[in-house]
Amino acid sequence: DAKTTQPTSMDCAEGRAANLPCNHSTISGNEYVYWYRQIHSQGPQYIIHGLKNNETNEMASLIITEDRKSSTLILPHATLRDTAVYYCIVRVRSQGNLIFGKGTKLSVKP
């Protein structure tokens, strides 16, 4: 079973920031938080990952709380092309496999 809890769906206005929460209250000290997204039945796409520090790349920012029990993925300026299912996954680095939950369906609206 997935070790994370995410809202089933969220809406966001185009051009605004999309903040996607994830609860992972049972995360272990050596587990990383990964985010992937899946656009309309395509293969999932890696977005970002982190251990305990906040991370930023060209796609998004990841904010992890100090106790590491939750995190937020931030898409700073959402576009219609960001409409997708977003998966928050925790796993030990180098373990390989990802365990997917149902994710959050983000709808970006004009």
Added chain:
Amino acid sequence: NAGVTQTPKFRILKIGQSMTLQCTQDMNHNYMYWYRQDPGMGLKLIYYSVGAGITDKGEVPNGYNVSRSTTEDFPLRLELAAPSQTSVYFCASSYPGGVNEKLFFGSGTQLSVL
């Protein structure tokens, strides 16, 4: 680079038929995976491989077989297809220990068993 390539993209099988889903990657990744995704659900791991000649079961291996004779290829075999195997199948690869350790996914094979 092509990344992860899956064939075919679509297939319809009759109950009891068999087929092989092909997956190849050109990134020299050690790890390869097969997932299935049922409608409205997340992906579930069928089999994975950590290198040529090594395979292991995932969450839902029943009714499937795999082989890994080369680093590049990881075919998934369905024997005696059943309606419960109607799903979208994704192949993925990764290189644990790399900078991001991210999985790269193929575009999927949509399979219907009727």
